[in-house]
Amino acid sequence: MDGWTRRATLSAALILFALLPPTLHPAHAQTPADGLLRRVVDEVIVPGYANLVTAAEAQQAQWQSFCPAPSATGMASLRDAYHRTADAWSSIELVHYGPIAEDFRGERLSFWPERKNAVEKALKAALAKADDASLAPDTFRKGSAGVQGLPALERLLFSEGATEADFTGSTEAEFRCRLGSAIAANILAIAREVQAGWAEGDNAIARRLTAPEIAGGLKAALATDLLGAYVLLKDKKLDPAMGKDPADTRPRMAEGWRSGRSLRAIQLNLQATGAILEILADGMPKQDSSALRNNDTALRVAKRLTGDLGELAAGPQRRDLILLRDAADAAGKRAFEEVPVVLGVTVGFNSLGGD
DSSP: OOSHHHHTTSTTOOOEEEOOOSSOOSSOOOOHHHHHHHHHIIIIIHHHHHHHHHHHHHHHHHHHHHTTSOOHHHHHHHHHHHHHHHHHHHTTTTOOSGGGGGGGHHHHHOOOSOSTTHHHHHHHHHHHHOOGGGGSHHHHTTSOGGGSSHHHHHHHHHSTTOOGGGGSSSHHHHHHHHHHHHHHHHHHHHHHHHHHHHHSSTTOGGGOTTSHHHHHHHHHHHHHHHHHHHHHIIIIIIHHHHOSSGGGOOGGGSTTTTTTOHHHHHHHHHHHHHHHHHHHHTTSOGGGOHHHHHHHHHHHHHHHOOSOHHHHHTSTTHHHHHHHHHHHHHHHHHHHHHHHHHHTEEEOSOOTTOO
């Protein structure tokens, strides 16, 4: 299956190990790193997933309102709801630890990067079969990941020529609307499951951070996810669309090109990495927080760019994209040096530096 399972095997895959004390005692002495970890969980991760749930709830409600009476106004509202949900996902997608990694939830929610046009093929197959039984929640979640999440919903809403007329007036069109509603419901179900795993019940991760085995594992995973976010941003979100030169650009390799949100996703990714780095910077001397400064540079450049990523890569603003890419790459390399130290983990073999 593609998705983060695939992303984890990128050439710059990272292996981190928690530095745990030789013996673990029932009363775990809290360290400065534990306090920083608590802040990341409480200020970034838990609110991030809560925001995803809220956006997904609104999106599902919008589909339920739209399908009985599709209209141009309703279509515009569907697209707005999609953008808000995709925004929420982009703001938390760097976290791959915990419940998002279970039951292929990450892949089912956002099957990207994809291979061999897998999402398009899965969507076409579902539409051709038009089987309402396949839309039952327990059945739907066991089907192809390519048709379960945001990329499939993007195609329904933003493919060239898509209008509200695609969702009404025929048996096929009405099934298309039910499929969109099923995808929205599935996204909401996944978001709720992940949020519950982090924040609800005695076994929630956020309630068990004082347990050394939880804190140690999460510190290592957080470092891995943070560093991996920069690898994904450069190797999958920027380089493929930019190509080696202006003549080699491939706009359709960009994430979210149909909905025009490739740069928006990158901005939100960098806001999320920056929020975590800002917390971790409180645990290190200011001169050692250059990862945050490089991240801020990348974010500033990303925010001043507007338009289609592929078109920008082929025009005069390519130099700004290169600056964005280089600043993000520098942030990742500096984070590789700084983050493990402040979290108390060691870094094994990696290829960030070409080793």
